Amino acid sequence: MFVPIEQPLDLSNTLTSGQAFRWRPDGEWFEGVVFANIVRLRRRPGGIELRCAPDDEALIAPLLGDYLGLRDDLEAIYASIATDDLIKAAIARYRGMRVLRQEPWECLISFICSPVSNVPRISRNVEDICENFGRRITMGDRVRSRFPTPEELAEAGEKRLRGLGLGFRAASVAAAARSVADGQIDLVPLRESSYDEALDALTALVGVGDKVANCVLLFSLDKPEAFPVDVHVSNVLRESYLRGSEAKISTKAMRLWAQEHFGRYAGYANQYLFHGRRQLRINAGRT
DNA sequence: AGCCAGGCCCTCC
DNA sequence: GGAGGGCCTGGC
Numbered sequence: 001m002f003v004p005i006e007q008p009l010d011l012s013n014t015l016t017s018g019q020a021f022r023w024r025p026d027g028e029w030f031e032g033v034v035f036a037n038i039v040r041l042r043r044r045p046g047g048i049e050l051r052c053a054p055d056d057e058a059l060i061a062p063l064l065g066d067y068l069g070l071r072d073d074l075e076a077i078y079a080s081i082a083t084d085d086l087i088k089a090a091i092a093r094y095r096g097m098r099v100l101r102q103e104p105w106e107c108l109i110s111f112i113c114s115p116v117s118n119v120p121r122i123s124r125n126v127e128d129i130c131e132n133f134g135r136r137i138t139m140g141d142r143v144r145s146r147f148p149t150p151e152e153l154a155e156a157g158e159k160r161l162r163g164l165g166l167g168f169r170a171a172s173v174a175a176a177a178r179s180v181a182d183g184q185i186d187l188v189p190l191r192e193s194s195y196d197e198a199l200d201a202l203t204a205l206v207g208v209g210d211k212v213a214n215c216v217l218l219f220s221l222d223k224p225e226a227f228p229v230d231v232h233v234s235n236v237l238r239e240s241y242l243r244g245s246e247a248k249i250s251t252k253a254m255r256l257w258a259q260e261h262f263g264r265y266a267g268y269a270n271q272y273l274f275h276g277r278r279q280l281r282i283n284a285g286r287t
Numbered sequence: 288a289g290c291c292a293g294g295c296c297c298t299c300c
Numbered sequence: 301g302g303a304g305g306g307c308c309t310g311g312c
Contacts, residue, residue, distance in 0.1 A: 111293080113293095114294080115293070115295060116291085116307080117293065117310095119293075122293075162308080165309060166309090167308025168306095168307050168308050168309090170308085207294090207295065207296090208295085209295050210295095211293075211294060212294075212295085230294080231292085231294085233293095250301095250302075250303095
């Protein structure tokens with residue numbers, strides 16, 4: 001099914017910029033699992049081509065624009081954050097890259113898997129979680145698995161998660177699954193909450209600090225001002241934005257500084273700076 | 288062969 | 301409150 005798109009969209013950089021971990025390039029196509037479907041996408045002039053299973057394409061197509069962040073007015077966002085040459089260069093290079101609007105539960109668990117790790121390993125951890133505890137889905141001869149429900153993952157338990165190679169993150173994943181399954185935290189309503197309220201709710205979870213929480217807020221909970229400060233973004237800020245005396249402030253202080261500096265769409269600035277720095281390192285032979 | 292990686296938490300000051 | 305050290309595992 002062809003899905004027409006009016007707004008600019010760089011599908012490749014959107015799906016491979018470290019926001020989500022289940023998209024696999026396959027020639028011109030990208031294959032992922034969203035909305036309990038195997039979804040295959042290919043960029044075409046004027047839109048994207050969609051294949052999915054088991055649901056009908058007409059059912060998934062309306063959800064796609066939402067997931068891909070096409071509701072965001074990119075030009076307005078660029079005008080808001082393009083206040084210096086570094087950001088402007090990143091925008092020029094990755095114009096059309098979007099901040100995804102993911103399913104909050106999967107996004108939370110994915111980023112709990114992220115501390116002191118790397119994208120290939122996080123991707124493998126998430127995929128292993130799905131294959132072991134999620135329901136299998138097929139599309140022709142292709143087999144993938146849904147992301148497990150909170151109940152299914154809570155049932156798995158820390159020990160089996162460690163067995164998948166999650167390391168010390170296993171305890172946090174198990175605890176978060178239990179909290180969500182028991183209703184101690186309700187993720188989707190946090191989309192309606194203020195940034196500060198949602199941040200507090202997330203950081204109450206074990207294994208969720210300021211950085212992981214800001215990833216979940218930005219990539220799934222409609223908080224475009226969220227600004228995750230990881231080691232790469234921290235380096236960019238210290239090298240190009242902060243004065244000498246400011247360079248040794250804490251990561252949370254950096255986050256507050258950046259939100260003040262970049263404004264209500266600070267999260268977009270974050271994503272462009274992050275992706276730009278990562279691409280540089282990859283081109284330099286490091287991951 | 289080590290070294291270190293998309294942080295978090297706990298201890299101690 | 302904030303600085304410092306330990307943590308699973310694996311990829312280089």
